[in-house]
């Protein structure tokens with residue numbers, strides 16, 4: 401099978417309905433080699449079966465975050481490796497030891513009230529209109545406002561952050577071209593602006609410590625040694641790149657799914673436990689962050705396909721999460737199934753640092769959407785169009801019956 405991956409990566413068909421492609425690859429080409437401009441060797445090998453990806457994510461010595469001199473598999477405009485995503489053992493472990501407690505379930509629970517306040521404020525702005533592009537009105541600004549709060553930035557910087565985030569993750573769309581030189585310039589300018597902004601914030605927090613992530617990083621030590629300024633900035637940069645679009649995409653995918661299925665939406669509105677189970681099951685089926693990347697560190701063979709050291713490896717975790725050999729009748733949304741093995745947050749040592757925060761944001765967002773908007777559906781004659789990779793919607797046209805009443809908290 402010939403695959404033009406460079407154009408496939410910008411094809412909305414892949415993002416809107418990736419499941420037939422997942423199934424075809426899983427069945428007929430579980431390891432598939434294709435040319436890919438982002439790979440150092442020019443080649444990427446795509447993996448789609450659950451067991452292969454599960455094993456590969458747990459073998460960082462074979463499938464590494466970097467290959468050679470500062471060539472990270474995951475690129476978001478950065479000029480230095482992002483911490484911890486672009487690091488490999490043993491450095492990776494020491495950074496996670498420092499960062500895990502800052503994003504533990506307990507630490508994250510303290511953010512519940514402020515997160516709910518932000519959700520209410522944004523949703524209340526559109527509630528009475530009975531219709532909105534919920535992506536522009538809510539799913540995009542919501543995680544960004546939460547992030548600004550955690551890191552210690554003023555909410556007024558929202559628009560600046562949204563543009564930076566889009567320039568780093570969806571550069572082709574912001575630049576309106578795929579010209580490599582134009583994109584390289586956009587990434588470079590944006591990265592410089594982001595580095596500069598975080599440096600100013602850290603300087604300010606030395607003078608005026610606050611209850612925020614920047615201050616915690618200034619006080620943190622790894623093996624009794626304080627973090628360098630570069631390390632702090634490289635952690636903050638990743639927080640921005642990893643914590644905004646991922647939550648927006650998850651909200652977009654889950655809201656669109658519930659908007660198109662009144663019965664599922666009714667089930668999700670049940671007890672708190674029903675919502676929690678629905679979110680988890682929809683994260684499995686939708687897998688909004690649909691792929692993760694590594695570099696092969698040595699020559700190997702998978703399913704008869706030669707993988708050479710230096711080849712990029714694309715693991716389609718969306719395909720893994722809909723693999724029938726692991727999840728019976730995998731395309732059926734069944735909140736009661738045991739889906740604890742899903743890989744929507746990745747797996748192995750790089751498993752998502754922010755999964756507890758992400759679950760809090762998703763839960764609070766849906767509680768408030770149900771309470772403030774009521775029953776919602778896709779606007780008549782409209783559909784949601786998604787982007788491939790991190791499956792954010794370009795727009796999410798919804799309608800609902802306005803309630804003209806004070807929003808009540810579900811609890």
Ligand code: HEM
Nearest residue numbers: 484485642643646647650689692745746750752753754758
């Ligand atoms: C529902 C929303 C989210 C989804 C679906 C998601 C998904 C993922 C996935 C699939 C990975 C693995 C990447 C890889 O293996 O290459 C990952 C890693 C990561 N995520 Fe998330 N993420 C979400 C929200 C967040 C949030 C809110 C934060 C901010 C705290 C965050 C921070 C990170 C970091 C720092 C890593 C790298 C961890 C490491 O390298 O050890 N994520 N995420």
